[in-house]
Amino acid sequence: MRTHSAQTASHSPAEEQAVGMAQNVDILVTVPATEQLLQFLLCPLCSNRMVQPITFCEKGHNICSNCKDTMDKCPTCGSQFSGIRNIRLEIISQWSNFTCANVALGCPVMRPIELMADHLASCAYRKATCPLNKVMDIVCHWEGPLKDLIFHCSESHQKYFAEGESFMSSSLEDAVNMIHYCDEVFICHKRFKDGKLYCAVEKVGISQALYTASFILNTVSGSERIVFTHTVRNISGNLNYLLEYGKFLKLNDKLVKRFISDGKLALQVMIWRANVKK
16 A cells, blocks of 8 residues: 655655655655746746736747737747737736845845835835935935935935934025935925025835925014925926926015024924824
């Protein structure tokens, strides 16, 4: 009578089966590792994970939708495409864990394909550049993983770097400040142009959390107060457009003068996570 064994062996599946046959014993063959299985989900043309819908050629080879649109025939055998979808492979792809595209940079995260886009948007290992480069004639060519951005800013741009949820911006000249708050990096822009004051806060984008920013101006006597609050958006790279057309603080010079005392502007900037009561 044949017996069953669940002992773990350090042999390949084929070797395990051969040993079992020789000993008249069933060997529970180890299922190939997930990474091996995922090789079947790679497109034969671009070598990336196949983008749905995944379709067959007339001889049964698969190709992703992105590459199919650029090909007249199957890149594997030269046959015509059938247009028939490989539903089972799409289901496997949908529920299989994929390594992050930044795995080579150290990211250990694995997610189902439908959740990967959300992860990539805030992956701490994705490449980042210094947000101060080309802002107010600042030149900084730093590039690195997003997780190292805060350290870079605190070490290389101490003049512009501030900690905490609130800071005073009293200068009557154009200014830029980098704020570290809740493990996020924010850029506060202040510009005087054509007799108007423009202020805006952007988030570099370390996470997908939502934040709001408030600009608070008070007169010395406390008789007048202006509070302007807006939702913080991810950094756009187009500061002029942001300040001219974005929904941010804009004040004319006559109004600004009411909040200047001893050559300083009584402007406070506050940042906090959305839906968090202060």
